[in-house]
Amino acid sequence: MNSEWGAVHSLFSLRCSPSLLRGPSVPRLHWEDFIVGQVAEYGPRLVTAEEIKAFAAEFDPQPMHLDEEAARATMMGGLCASGWHSCAIMMRIIADGFILNSSSMGGPGCEEIKWLAPVRPGDRLSVRANVLDVRASKSRREMGIVKVRFDMFNAVGVEVMTLTTNLMFGRRAAGPEGVD
Numbered sequence: 001m002n003s004e005w006g007a008v009h010s011l012f013s014l015r016c017s018p019s020l021l022r023g024p025s026v027p028r029l030h031w032e033d034f035i036v037g038q039v040a041e042y043g044p045r046l047v048t049a050e051e052i053k054a055f056a057a058e059f060d061p062q063p064m065h066l067d068e069e070a071a072r073a074t075m076m077g078g079l080c081a082s083g084w085h086s087c088a089i090m091m092r093i094i095a096d097g098f099i100l101n102s103s104s105m106g107g108p109g110c111e112e113i114k115w116l117a118p119v120r121p122g123d124r125l126s127v128r129a130n131v132l133d134v135r136a137s138k139s140r141r142e143m144g145i146v147k148v149r150f151d152m153f154n155a156v157g158v159e160v161m162t163l164t165t166n167l168m169f170g171r172r173a174a175g176p177e178g179v180d
Contacts, residue, residue, distance in 0.1 A: 107167045124154065
């Protein structure tokens with residue numbers, strides 16, 4: 001991790017608190033704070049069998065996500081989180097890690113999601129964020145776009161998921177017209 005990113009990372013790596021749920025009065029992290037090659041890590045977060053089953057019952061009611069015995073008979077060989085649940089867990093980890101303390105304006109979608117290994121009850125998941133690209137918006141001067149690859153790992157270092165996306169962040173000051 002480079003020293004510039006370390007300084008920025010220390011500004012926004014606070015754990016989620018009730019005041020952060022309402023959003024910071026002045027976001028600390030803006031588009032200008034991201035530099036290509038920056039890496040930060042967030043988490044861990046424990047995954048429980050109860051939350052796997054609850055998510056599955058509501059959104060992805062397949063046997064491998066709902067019932068231990070039925071899950072053993074599937075190709076997964078045991079209870080595991082839905083891939084969509086894994087995405088939601090990743091979102092929570094990065095929200096707590098930096099999004100809630102930033103000028104985030106959302107994102108236009110994901111370029112790629114890969115589920116590489118099952119997420120099991122008892123897994124402690126962490127996320128590594130790697131900034132791939134940073135550019136000013138062509139159409140909205142108050143915004144910049146940061147392309148990030150998120151890799152999620154369990155406690156023994158197995159990569160369980162990867163996601164590449166563009167995130168939109170507010171700028172401290174609107175850039176000149178015609179930038180980019």
